[in-house]
Amino acid sequence: QVQLVESGGGLVQAGGSLRLSCAASEFSFKTYNMGWFRQAPGKEREFVAGISWRGTSTYYADSVKGRFSISRDNAKNTTYLQMNSLKPDDTAVYFCARDQTGAGIIRRRTSDFGSWGQGTQVTVVS
16 A cells, blocks of 8 residues: 655744655655645645656746755655745645656646645744
């Protein structure tokens, strides 16, 4: 059974930074594109960033471009989301997810991802 476990969330002041981690197990991590999503209270889950199976391609939502950076370490079966210059609007539960089909182009719809972690809360205060 696919397992994805996020960590690294917390409370931070606006302008600060956090680094989220997602530890993967029970599947061949290095053969799957991965993504980070977030969901704020009362809002739909939205795409934040995606990374290809090799880590050579990335894609970001416009709202985080230039501030967030996604990466992965296939030797550690882990993907990361470095978040800088955080804003109160970034407050949400952050989820990592595995693309259903594996490799290929980086996709952004929630329906393209078949396995999800439990999420980690990020709260940004001004």
